[in-house]
């Protein structure tokens with residue numbers, strides 16, 4: 671029997687977005703499988719570790735839960751350093767948090783890029799989808815187009831409360847990070863979102879659907 675040498679990856683992942691959109695809750699759900707309805711603002715940054723087994727490889731995700739109030743702080747650049755991917759989160763019940771998404775993305779891209787000069791993989795999370803989809807339907811926003819225009823590799827409607835699409839979103843992000851690492855010159859292709867791939871509960875990730 672051949673003795674396979676299992677690869678291990680450690681990726682730093684940023685979780686950013688406006689105050690109270692559910693960053694801490696998404697991480698809690700993802701890492702500890704629980705949810706609390708009480709809101710306690712994150713101060714500065716919190717950390718959590720999620721260990722995944724993917725295609726016989728061990729992937730450790732070091733999740734950086736950055737306080738929504740940090741956007742105006744000047745510590746952010748330090749927090750962003752050496753991250754390989756990001757979730758940018760908004761709250762589907764509060765349009766202002768969606769309007770802030772482009773600012774968070776611009777801030778991320780301005781402060782962080784991979785060693786080959788490309789932007790880090792970013793997945794957009796439309797959180798609290800258990801409470802409706804007002805922001806998604808009222809403004810006539812085409813999410814695929816929005817993602818393409820703003821350089822997101824995919825987007826998902828999520829609920830930390832009801833555990834919807836969080837594993838899928840993480841899977842999408844990890845796949846894109848690995849694609850960037852393995853094939854840095856050809857990964858532009860993986861960044862293209864194919865519009866026909868939308869599921870009934872919003873969410874697309876070209877890498878996930880292709881494999």
Ligand SMILES: Nc1nc2c(ncn2[C@@H]2O[C@H](COP(=O)(O)OP(=O)(O)OP(=O)(O)O)[C@@H](O)[C@H]2O)c(=O)[nH]1
Nearest residue numbers: 690691692693694695707709712738798829830831
């Ligand atoms: N219904 C519902 N409520 C949620 C969901 N996710 C988070 N919440 C609630 O929204 C509030 C804010 O959640 P947090 O996870 O603390 O938000 P945050 O983005 O980490 O906030 P900051 O640390 O201040 O930036 C809490 O009361 C959560 O219980 C969700 O998917 N559905």
